[in-house]
Amino acid sequence: MQAVQYTAFGQRPQLVEVEKPTPGPGEVLLRITASGLCHSDEVVMSFPEEGYPYPMPMTLGHEPAGVVEALGEGATGVEIGDSVIVYGCWGCGVCAMCASGREQLCLKGMVSPGLGVDGAMAEFMIVDTARHLVPIGDLDPVRAASLTDAALTPYQAIKKVLPHLMGGSTAVVIGAGGLGHVAIQLLRTLTSARVIALDVGDEKLEFAREMGAHEAVESNAGAAARIKELTGGVGADVVFDFVGIDPTGATAVAAVKVAGAVVLVGAGGGTAKVGFMAAPFDVEVRTSLWGTRASLIELVEMAHRGEIRIETQEYPISKALQAYADLHDGKVRGRAVVVPGA
Incomplete structure (x- = not known):
């Protein structure tokens, strides 16, 4: 065979x-x-x-x-x-x-x-x-x-932080590819959260919108500031990083609000810098496997x-x-x- x-x-x-x-x-x-x-x-x-x-x-x-x-x-x-x-x-x-x-x-x-x-x-x-x-x-x-x-991994990641995704909440999905495009659909089905997708290039951003993202933002050095702008300066309740490299980890921490949650899923080999003065206060940062x-x-x-x-x-x-x-x-x-x- x-x-x-x-x-x-x-x-x-x-x-x-x-x-x-x-x-x-x-x-x-x-x-x-x-x-x-x-x-x-x-x-x-x-x-x-x-x-x-x-x-x-x-x-x-x-x-x-x-x-x-x-x-x-x-x-x-x-x-x-x-x-x-x-x-x-x-x-x-x-x-x-x-x-x-x-x-x-x-x-x-x-x-x-x-x-x-x-x-x-x-x-x-x-x-x-x-x-x-x-x-x-x-x-x-x-x-x-x-x-x-591609569905099980984001589903498990989302289930872990559902208490953060109440009415009026915002969820950010970094990477709208194999896992991320399913995460967008799951967030729309399971929660009433506003979903913001981050990716690179017009084609991928349009794909994220097709999958149900309310907003699609270019994933670059200014992405966290744009998310803050879209959330009235507060930041996102939850940020899911489906890429997993150093720049996306930094974006995730910079974009999350005080007492929010960051879930690191992507296997890109990167990290997210977390510390008393390096991340919003009382933020929850976790990994998620399958x-x-x-x-x-x-x-x-x-x-x-x-x-x-x-x-x-x-x-x-x-x-x-x-x-x-x-x-x-x-x-x-x-x-x-x-x-x-x-």
């Missing part, structure tokens, strides 16, 4: 031929119907060889949708032919975090398809247990695949109701390397999705 693998340090991924996997005891074999691309893949491929935490080579792809193809011995809970997406946070299942449903924070270390084990950028993949599968019914798998990260399986189930229901819709660009697996190039160059509108059967 065809698969997109990271095969050599410092190199771009490769389209290769590998053997179709066979499910072991308790495992599930999926025929992949769609696989979303994520900037996290770019982060993995930028790691130095020393201390690299994953196997090599490794099939990429941690946003899978598929159809149950075969069940390993003893696997129960799904049937052959079921259309599903894959909850990507595979914890130990027994530590305190896993017991609370937060497998993304597993104390023994989480792995994920494409981030520790072979992922979904292939014609077939193995899922370790049926409990990591979420049925999607008649949802379009191309749009449903990215519910597993989300829970329960939240993913909620998102599937929201998608069925038409409350969120992931904008996608489709590529056949033969064009997967072009998809990664487009992602790297910032040319993807919404989420890039590889469709093996196309």
Whole structure:
């Protein structure tokens, strides 16, 4: 079968031929119907060889949708032919975090398809247990695949700070791309907050408006001042940074109001300077990693109701390397999705 693998340090991924996997005891074999691309893949491929935490080579792809193809011995809970997406946070299942449903924070270390084990950028993949599968019914798998990260990650981030987003509040979304364009929709659905999106270039700002942003502001050195202007000098109640570099972290801290909240989500490797005199008083600053399986189930229901819709660009697996190039160059509108059967 065809698969997109990271095969050599410092190199771009490769389209290769590998053997179709066979499910072991308790495992599930999926025929992949769609696989979303994520900037996290770019982060993995930028790691130095020393201390690299994953196997090599490794099939990429941690946003899978598929159809149950075969069940390993003893696997129960799904049937052959079921259309599903894959909850990507595979914890130990027994530590305190896993017991609370937060497998993304597993104390023994989480792995994920494409981030520790072979992922979904292939014609077939193995899922370790049926409990990591979420049925999607008649949802379009191309749009449903990215519910597993592009929607789940901002949803979990927003849920953490909902008490700040009361009537008359303002939320800022820095980066209206793969995650940010879903965050805008979620904020409009879950809250009455005024939503201000920050990004670069007229095309991306217009996209943010299409997704529901009340205002779209160029993300530059003057962005925080513009947000203060739009909020009567007060600042935003919550700022979500989906980019995660030093300049956006600085903007987030400068744009938030006293006693507001900053949520750092992007994996750009940057920081936000926080201190007694370096940030507004009593501000809450936190990171947020992925989300829970329960939240993913909620998102599937929201998608069925038409409350969120992931904008996608489709590529056949033969064009997967072009998809990664487009992602790297910032040319993807919404989420890039590889469709093996196309």
